[in-house]
Amino acid sequence: MQTLVNNGPVMLKGLFSRLTGSADEIRRPHARLDKTMHVALDHVSMSYGERKVFENLSCGFPRGRISVILGGSGSGKSTVLRLIGGLISPQTGSVIVDGQDVTGLSERGLYNVRKKLGMLFQGGALLDSYNVFENLALPLQEQSRMSRSEIAQEVHATLKAVGVEDVAELLPGQLSGGMLRRVALARAIIRKPTILLCDEPFSGLDPVSIKRIEALLMAINQKHTITLIVVSHHVPSTMRMADRVLLLLGKRAVEGRPEELRRGPDKEAAEFLNDGMEQPAGRE
């Protein structure tokens, strides 16, 4: 409902286009966008009330690769993920997920797009009154025709894959930070998405847990060829795992390979990455 009210103009645009028969035109990605990109933002402007987060942001996230979004606090990193997930709508521009413009879609239309997406929220966002097993089983119960035993098997296999097979009966409140993050990751991948969005997967974790989550994300990317879009403050892990970096620098954004940006001509970007490399491991 909140989305319906807040995104009224965008939804009206979608409705109007459907009535006038121009829906295909609106859904078609901008011609300028690279076809190899699994997810792309095209001239997106976003603000919360008076505060502009970014203006005319265009960027792409290649298929099957690990892309990391870096930037200072309040630069709009998490906003990019929420735009891709359709949890918020931009004031202008298009967000294209797997070739489909999601900006004008209804909540029902978005549910179909979200079947391709998995999202790891910063705080886990697990249902706190459900235990770990129930949290993981829920999307399968709701979305698939799997039997109870098949669901149980799938849940235990996914928990094992992220290394927390012994916490199935615990409530999210009884888990440590690292365990919670891994359970949330298990929930995000249990429906076998093709795009995985991770919001600050390393925040608040100790160096050992950071490396464990990092290895896990890289293994998921390699094993299932999932497009991984990670929001992070943590430059060292970014340099280790990212194929591509989107750096949000206040009013502008730069993107490229991590080493290219670090040694490239853009002084601000290079400084951001080099300063970040010097921070102690685990510090966010």
Added chain:
Amino acid sequence: MFNPIALVGYKSLTFVQHLGRMAVFSADVGRCIVMPPVRVGAFWRELHKLGVLSLIIIGVCGVAVGMVVGLQGYHTLSRFGADRSLGALVGLSLIRELGPVVTALLLTGRAGSAATAEIGTMVATEQLDGLRMQSIDPVHFVIMPKALAMFAVVPLLTCIFIVCGMLGGYIVGIGFMGGDPGSYMSSLRSSVDFHTDVGGGLIKSVVFGVLLGLIATYRGYTSKPTSEGVSSATTSTVVIGSVSVLLFDYIITALWGV
């Protein structure tokens, strides 16, 4: 600079905007009630949380209100030599007015605020966004069972409140004040009409249930994702819920005379 006209305009617009949002929200809840899957388990859990756990407070308050009505009624009626009508007075005031209204007010504070706080916390901790990202409609999964349970709980608890109130009135009027039990029961039986009085009281309680269910869930669902936002939503559920119950009580009484 403070501009009172602008402030009035802003407040009016905000009010109308909330009414519009609430209408859309109510339609959404209505859609979810008739759309599969049927969430029987979630509905029973909510019925237990909102209803069964409110039984004691409703029972105790029912007895207390009945005792007060019995005591006040006995003193007043004795002045006119009409203390034999105590059963009618207690019964009618509880069935037509006090039962539905006091139950709804008690449930606003007990169950409505709890529902708002629970949903608001889920908003603040991104649990509802987490459901959306799994293609699960949070209105269908979280909101609808709560609202539906509230619709059912208010009329049921109103009946319990009324029965407890009558018992309280009986204890005071007959046990403490020495009234005649036969007169109490016969005046109660002869004065209460099932269609007008019991039906009217039930209509009120159903309307209050729908109101409370929608207000409590709407305030939680639209709360700001901060601890302050959750606390303010909870407070506003109690305030708006209580005021709405009293306003609608007047409107129903004035329109249908029940």
